[in-house]
Amino acid sequence: MTELARPAAKRLQRPSWRDSRLVVGILLVLLSATLGAKAVASADDRTPVYVAADDLVAGDRVTASSFTRVDVRLGEGVVAYLPADAPAPEGSYLLRDVRAGELVPRSAVGAPDAVRVQRVTVRSDTGSTAGLVRGSRVDVYVTPKTGSGLDDADPVTRKLLAGAAVAAVQTRGGSLGGTATTSVQVYVPAGKVQALVEAVDAEAKVTLVPVPGTATDGAS
Template identity: 45%
Template sequence: MSQLPEPRAKRLRRPSWRDTRLLVGVALVLLATALGAYGLRAADSRVPVYAARTQLVAGQRLTPESLQRVDVQLSDVSAGYLPVADGLPSDGYVLREVRSGELVPRAAVGSGAEVAVSPLSIVVDQASAGALVVGSTVDVYASTPKADKSSGSGYDAPRAVLESVQVARLSSGSGFGSSSRSSAVQVLVPREHIAALITLVDSEAHFTLVPVPGSALREAS
């Protein structure tokens, strides 16, 4: 009786560069490594710039308390914003409104000599000031006292004297002048209109502030 041939164990072959599975695995590893390196480079290229911590109004001095650092991925666009690396300018003032949370444009910052407005306080009814906040944009109306106070109302019809000016400060006291229902509001007046507004204040004109559409206002409680 003849013997059956004994089966020979197959020897495992080392994977070669011609093995498709090995090539696919190596390609996946290289791809993952490349993507990780790209992600690290992208994260490292973020640029720290300043953002407004609170509402910034024209004429306001820039301080560390009014700003916060934000790391942004803006590439070449970041050149248009105030970089943290340069620090705050020694004579840095806000030239135009920057809302809370917004990045601070370089064009919105300049020297004190470049500020085109000056703060001036006027007394208004509390009803006129009640909804306002720092940064509100208002039109200013004034009613001057009548020359002949014996006829009718003591004031002439109101007329617009300033348009779209910003509120820089609100009084914290309960009242000003002879009326306990009045408040002082500091508005930013273009310098060419300062003298005319001071004349109205000295004539004891009655002022009313009217918020422009879309202006920031106090939230109703």
Template identity: 45%
Template sequence: MLMPATRQTTTDASVATRSARRLRRPGWRDLRLVVGLLLVLLSVAGGIRLVGSLDDTTPVYAAAHDLLPGQQVGADDLVTVHARLGDQTASYVDGSAPLAPGTHLVRQVGQGELVPASALGTARQALDKSVGVPVDTVAARSLVSGTTVDVWVSHRDDEAVGESYLDPELLLAGALVDSVPAQTSGLGAGLGRTAVQVVVPADQVGRVIAAVDQDARITLVPSPRPDAGSGR
């Protein structure tokens, strides 16, 4: 009759031992496991951060050699580089997209220099020049930047006595006004003139400057707007 009691006592002791093992404090082996897991997590986080920093670059164009104002730019003139530009990204030319056909340099870009967006333009922007033209101050008030004008010139009549001018001639059609001074400039102030900056094709710059140097009377006539008659 004593044998069943002995088995029951042994079973109870085994259960108590297992419960005690589950309730005991973590040992040094458990701490090593926790530290190891933390190191793994930190390593993964550092790797993610490193990859993210490596990807924080933007492809932009740089000059493969010295680029001069007025020249047309092609694929052979540029190389793609990756740079960290931050909030200045929009100031440079995107190196992941091809340039538009007919793109020209409007200012010099040195070899290896990142190409600013402001350095590229159309052939007209690259080749045309802005020339100061003295015109009547009152007439200049009707002009604004971007106005299309025809440039008329009346040359002095050297054979006439006193101040006399020949009949006006069309010197340049369809020119653009670059800028108009807010106030009358000192140029010819006694004659009631102000200097208006007019965009002139490169092959016509000499003629315009000659007219100014010869003290010809220059008149800027605004061209009719395309929609001028649409309101009727």
């Protein structure tokens, strides 16, 4: 009986670089990786900008601790804010108030000669200054002392400043049961500095009245 011929088994061969299927597979892998990287990059289009680390007041000098970095997605609107891809502009000054956590506008920071306010220290009783904190806004009223020569013809209380920013507050207890006083540093527009200094030197009574809605102790 004649045996049927058995088919010879083909030996497996290693794929060659010339194998079109291998080349196509590699190209597909590379293409997928490239498209994936582009998709991730386009999904995270956030831009680093600075926010105020604390309540900042117009006239404050910028330091390394004034700002912190955050990444935001604002599109074209991001150009209005101070970029955080470079160190904070130390030595520059705040030209307007910026609240803690607020994005810092480019226009809020400038050179020293762009600052239009100066610090003046005034003293007032604790009742007038209760609740005031750095960043509070106050109206400053002055009542001339009788015989001071400041306003003897009409010694009435007048509003000298409206909405002045508070830079610092320091309270000291009165001696021997006397009335406690508070020293308050106020940012004063350059044109009003002389008038306030003259009132303080003439021992006028200075009363600070918080502007409605201003930052106070325990509230923001």
